[in-house]
Amino acid sequence: MDGWNSMIETDVLVIGAGPVGLTAANLLADQGLRVLLAERHPGTSDEPRAISITDESLRVMAEIGIMDRLAPEMLMDTGARYFGRRGQLLAAVRPAAPRLGQPGKSQFDQPVLESLLLEAARQRPLIDLRFNTEAFRISDGPDYVDTVLIDDAGKSTVRAKWVVACDGGRSPVRSQLGIPMEGSTQVQKWIVVDTVNNPGEPEKFAEFHCNGSRPVVVVPGVQGRRRYEFMLLPGEEAAQVTTPAAIQALIAPFRRIEEEDIRRAAVYVAHSRVALNYRAGHVLLAGDAAHMMPPFAGQALNAGVRDVANLAWKLAATVRGEGTDALVDTYQAERRPHAVDMVRLSQRIGAVVMNVHPVLTAVRDAVVTASGIVPAAKRWLTGMKFLKQPYFRSGCVVAPAAGLSKSAAALVGRSLSQPEVRLRSGETAALDALLGAGWAVLRFPAGQAGSFEVQPFAGPSGENSAPVTVTDTAGAFTALAGSGISLIVRPDRYVAAAVPAGDESQAIDGLQAYLPRLSLSPVQVS
Numbered sequence: 001m002d003g004w005n006s007m008i009e010t011d012v013l014v015i016g017a018g019p020v021g022l023t024a025a026n027l028l029a030d031q032g033l034r035v036l037l038a039e040r041h042p043g044t045s046d047e048p049r050a051i052s053i054t055d056e057s058l059r060v061m062a063e064i065g066i067m068d069r070l071a072p073e074m075l076m077d078t079g080a081r082y083f084g085r086r087g088q089l090l091a092a093v094r095p096a097a098p099r100l101g102q103p104g105k106s107q108f109d110q111p112v113l114e115s116l117l118l119e120a121a122r123q124r125p126l127i128d129l130r131f132n133t134e135a136f137r138i139s140d141g142p143d144y145v146d147t148v149l150i151d152d153a154g155k156s157t158v159r160a161k162w163v164v165a166c167d168g169g170r171s172p173v174r175s176q177l178g179i180p181m182e183g184s185t186q187v188q189k190w191i192v193v194d195t196v197n198n199p200g201e202p203e204k205f206a207e208f209h210c211n212g213s214r215p216v217v218v219v220p221g222v223q224g225r226r227r228y229e230f231m232l233l234p235g236e237e238a239a240q241v242t243t244p245a246a247i248q249a250l251i252a253p254f255r256r257i258e259e260e261d262i263r264r265a266a267v268y269v270a271h272s273r274v275a276l277n278y279r280a281g282h283v284l285l286a287g288d289a290a291h292m293m294p295p296f297a298g299q300a301l302n303a304g305v306r307d308v309a310n311l312a313w314k315l316a317a318t319v320r321g322e323g324t325d326a327l328v329d330t331y332q333a334e335r336r337p338h339a340v341d342m343v344r345l346s347q348r349i350g351a352v353v354m355n356v357h358p359v360l361t362a363v364r365d366a367v368v369t370a371s372g373i374v375p376a377a378k379r380w381l382t383g384m385k386f387l388k389q390p391y392f393r394s395g396c397v398v399a400p401a402a403g404l405s406k407s408a409a410a411l412v413g414r415s416l417s418q419p420e421v422r423l424r425s426g427e428t429a430a431l432d433a434l435l436g437a438g439w440a441v442l443r444f445p446a447g448q449a450g451s452f453e454v455q456p457f458a459g460p461s462g463e464n465s466a467p468v469t470v471t472d473t474a475g476a477f478t479a480l481a482g483s484g485i486s487l488i489v490r491p492d493r494y495v496a497a498a499v500p501a502g503d504e505s506q507a508i509d510g511l512q513a514y515l516p517r518l519s520l521s522p523v524q525v526s
């Protein structure tokens with residue numbers, strides 16, 4: 001047929017090489033899957049977008065192997081300061097103490113992250129990376145899904161076992177599948193300006209100036225970078241506010257800048273929307289394609305990274321014939337509720353920051369200041385307790401038994417802590433390095449305080465790694481020390497089950513509906 005090239009076969013087609021698609025491709029390849037990553041643009045984006053990254057995303061970046069180059073590009077472990085109508089400090093928020101082996105919140109630069117993820121993808125032979133390639137039409141079949149790709153050479157068809165649509169907020173895939181979004185669009189527009197050549201050492205706080213007239217957010221960075229975000233006033237338009245002179249005037253109260261100090265500027269309107277379904281047959285939505293939220297809580301890209309970390313091992317399990325269709329369904333059950341929470345949180349913070357009503361902002365300042373005298377409320381606010389971490393009540397987890405200790409039960413459905421542990425040799429290691437890329441078990445032998453055992457499950461080759469005993473020097477698992485409890489940990493580092501050591505097999509049996517062949521004992525290979 002004229003203009004048609006041959007059929008390409010792959011395990012997973014990832015549509016969109018934004019941060020979420022690039023993360024997905026790397027994780028899927030690390031699970032041993034062939035990936036075709038199609039991006040319609042000639043390269044990654046250079047837009048002033050995400051600037052806050054969470055510990056869980058950084059844990060994924062460490063797994064992909066880019067942390068050594070990403071860390072120097074980040075201002076690690078930052079908090080936030082909220083200022084009121086008169087410029088008075090309302091609250092200083094510090095992220096919770098590091099739990100996942102990375103600081104709770106750090107400032108970064110989305111284009112830098114994308115370029116590092118791209119480099120990582122280029123180093124993985126299982127990824128077939130295609131820029132200037134648009135995914136066009138998807139036809140789902142019983143065992144595979146066909147997608148038409150268009151590039152300079154014409155049209156071709158990709159036959160994949162799964163499609164992961166990471167094609168952004170406008171998601172053509174979501175539209176084609178007719179998946180509705182629930183939610184609304186924010187009325188207020190914002191101009192976002194990334195600047196360079198800022199002098200001095202940055203303070204480790206983002207500033208929210210809730211001044212009741214023109215709300216402003218200022219975010220520090222490394223290497224002289226600083227982000228300024230200004231809410232537009234009624235009647236102000238993008239063309240008018242993005243000129244160098246207009247930007248200089250906006251930033252003037254903070255700093256005098258030259259035209260060459262303006263790195264990027266764009267006007268945005270935020271959406272608060274979540275897709276009704278994350279799955280249609282063999283097609284899954286991830287990242288902004290599945291949810292969009294205002295940037296005030298810095299959670300959107302982070303939610304996307306969580307999506308694909310949740311999804312990659314599940315798709316790999318089905319491709320290997322180890323996981324059931326029900327396992328893929330747990331993706332939505334586990335991920336969507338948290339995305340809804342993060343959208344609501346972002347809206348609530350936005351409502352506080354963007355308020356320009358004279359009476360309401362005066363009341364707000366009084367109330368927030370007063371909460372300073374209520375210790376519990378202050379701890380809740382300043383310790384970022386409002387930022388709920390993902391917690392799976394249903395999905396690929398085994399509900400804790402009635403008699404289980406509270407501290408053990410509370411870990412099920414949550415991400416596992418990642419302390420540095422000491423090996424018998426005296427060397428230290430990050431816990432993730434001992435868990436392997438698949439399932440693992442952590443055992444806290446009865447009566448044995450201060451140390452625990454780590455054992456990865458048998459891999460596809462059937463080889464079972466021997467348990468390694470480590471010392472919990474950081475005291476991350478003090479509550480479980482000597483308890484006789486075992487934690488069954490999923491490849492995405494979430495705890496699937498907590499059981500007395502003798503019940504490990506029973507716990508694994510509890511996951512049969514999702515992984516009928518999951519086994520801790522060596523797999524017999526013929």
Ligand SMILES: Cc1cc2nc3c(=O)[nH]c(=O)nc-3n(C[C@H](O)[C@H](O)[C@H](O)COP(=O)(O)OP(=O)(O)OC[C@H]3O[C@@H](n4cnc5c(N)ncnc54)[C@H](O)[C@@H]3O)c2cc1C
Pocket residue numbers: 015016017018019020021038039040041045048049050051052053110133134135136166167168169171172173192268286287288289295297298299300301302303304
């Ligand atoms: C001002 C601002 C500040 C933000 N701050 C934060 C923050 O601090 N923290 C945070 O977590 N998030 C933040 N975000 C959100 C974050 O930028 C997005 O969540 C993130 O970019 C989403 O990544 P994605 O890969 O899902 O989508 P995108 O980055 O939108 O990538 C989608 C890709 O798909 C491609 N594509 C689309 N259709 C097709 C097709 N048919 N074929 C091939 N390719 C296609 C597009 O070209 C694009 O490259 C912010 C956003 C803005 C605007």
